Amino acid sequence: VQLQASGGGLVQVGTSVKLSCVASGRDISTYFMAWFRRAPGKEREFVQGIYAAGQTREYADFAKARFTASRDNAKNTVYLQIDRLRPEDTAVYYCAIRETYKSRHWDESEYSSWGQGTQVTVSS
DSSP: OEEEEEOOEEEETTOOEEEEEEEESSOOTTSEEEEEEEOTTSOOEEEEEEOTTSSOEEEOGGGSSSEEEEEEGGGTEEEEEEOSOOGGGOEEEEEEEEOSOOSOTTOGGGOSEEOOOEEEEEEO
16 A cells, blocks of 8 residues: 655644645555654654544644544545644654554554655744
């Protein structure tokens, strides 16, 4: 499966951005999908994941209030909306697919394919 992330860019503090991740080569409707991010000088970290039906999510603590993952299985696409952007949200955002049942959703090694990342830069 190939994942293509998009939607990033230079955005203003306090605004919102919605990232997209389109999958090809595999129907992702039965898989857990996740978003990670890598901020400058930091390691990549889990942000949020969404289960197949789109009703249940896993969250990093920092991502509970302003981040919302969603999916449209008919379009083979997952999204991440980030509201009330802060400078510390500046990062490359990656989508990933977990193709086997695992439980450590924050663990990068559980994911089999990754998108190339989309840069979000929050300007004050």
